[in-house]
Amino acid sequence: MTLTPDPTFHATAKLAMQAPVENYGFTVMLSPDGSQPDGIAVVDLDEKSQTFGQIVHQLIMPNKGDEFHHFGWNACSSALSPMSGHAFLERRYLIVPGIRSSRIYIIDVKEPLEAKIHKIIEPEEVFAKTGYSRPHTIHCGPEGIYVSTLGGGGEDGTDGPPGIFIMDCETFEIIGQYEMDRGPQDKHYDFWWNLPQDYMVSSEWGLPPQYEGGIVAEDLLSNKYGHSLHFWDLRKRKNIQTIDLGENHQMALEVRPAHDPKSTYGFCGVVVDTTNLQGAIFTWWKGDDGTWQAKKTITIDPQPADPDDLPELLKGFSAVPPLVTDIDLSLDDRFLYVACWGTGEMHQYDVSDPMNPVLSGKVEIGGIVKDTKHVNGKDFAFGPQMVEISRDGSRVYWTNSLYSTWDDQFYPNDEGGQMVLARVGENGGLELDKDFYIDFPKGYRSHQIRLEGGDCSTDSFCYPSV
């Protein structure tokens, strides 16, 4: 508890953009075969520093095989609503779940260079108190910390549907399941919300047997991965509408609502359309009649390829799909970044008109066929994946691993973890910074990035930008 709100809490997205820039980043270190413990790398992002663009601290966990993926803050700008009474929390702890072990680490990063483990929640406690497994996305909100899970109960996580659970934002005690009425929701991936408008949106990947051992081609070709968006009454904890995007739109993953709470729209990325191998972005919005709508507003075509250049999984198609695996929206809701992990491209779309996105910038790096090198001449393993945007919108960071077993299927000959930086032009455009290239320690891959003081995929705002 503090005397005045944490200076990294901002009433509006616009104020967050004007705030001091990030000095540190936190990036997942993943041991894909579980031979080493996973960790969090602290990266120096202060451009004036001697060690800019280097890993300056590593916090290695005491267990092996956790499989770190996504993580988040204990508190964000949402604390500035008087309604929830959390105004005096500190943005101090990272909540880092292991999606394979279901263990959750609470990491104190008040002093980034002395980051330390504050608390460990063992898997048994997660299972017993929630009935869920494989915790994934973290958001802080009205009732505390919300954690989405990718698995239900039981050994293989298929005993009951996965969902969201709530943790106390001060003691980190698990409180229990979020849902009171989940409707038809039976798979889970990402979720986010608009707090003043009191709605939440959630998406679907697949059930644990469909991803833990690798992508299941038969399931994909028979459209058995998730393809729906669920809209919730956030505070009533009730599913109010489910939109089926069409079963060919396999794996609806990241959900990115507009940051300005006055806006009632957002975006969702779809990994692959099984009819044509396209990647897609859907825009969703609330119609005049109060019901939710969704429309495909971006399609990204697959690129023809020689089967010899393709992994087993794709040889039959003679093409490489874009594989849209992550998207991120800048705080001014102007640019949407779309990671095409298969083709090795990072796209930037101007989404000022959310119904008519326009491609405004592109970086080619990595990729199954093209395997484009970084502008500094070095290799980039896999393709562009988890992407994070600085609050001011001018720097875009990304890493390269999707998920341990999937990396191996799509990129059987690649290994390694990299984090790179691209700079955004005044009116869009995207260019790699040749001096920023982090090669992760041997045996580690990298995944999600969090920026000190908040970033574009964590903070939710309670007041509209003026």
Next chain:
Amino acid sequence: MTALWGAVILSGFYHGINPGMGWPLAVSAGLMQDKRRSIVVALGMLALGHLIAMMAILLPFSLMKQLFLWEKELRYIAGIVVIVMGLYLLINRKHPRFLARVHPTKLTLWSFLAATAHGAGLMLVPIYLGICSVDSADTGHQAAQSLMRGNIINAVKVATIHTLAMTFAGGILAVIFYFWLGLKFLGRTWFNLDIVWASSLVLVGTLGILTARFGH
């Protein structure tokens, strides 16, 4: 007597400037709907919720006050209740989670619950009982019925004047932030009043007991 009514107004200002009693929600409402009128509507809803919370505490006391033979005892008990609430808030620093489950547009309900959970109504009880006590001493021994009517009228007056003062103070802040300061200052001017607030309850309860013992 003037001091007691002054305390009613001051406590109103005190509650009003506390962001935890909701004035930032009025700013948010004005911005969300792009209408200045929305600020007024939101302040009205917050005021109504606060008023109901005050009445919900004061009216039962006004009925108990009818048992004027035990007047002193009642003021002692009231003082102790207020002190206990203050101590409870000092020890249990967690915010009630049910407040976070109220729909963001249901400001009257939220304001009622927030005021009740923080013992805002209780803070007025010793002041109110003091006013009633002075009143009955001034007017001598009246019929029980007319005393009771007087007590109820006093309860309504205390709750209304307090709420008007609270809305005035909160309203001024909301307008200043909406038109001039902007939300940038919200985070800088919002002080953690939790301990001060809880201590105020203890203080008011203690003063209530002392004045019952030694004064009016």
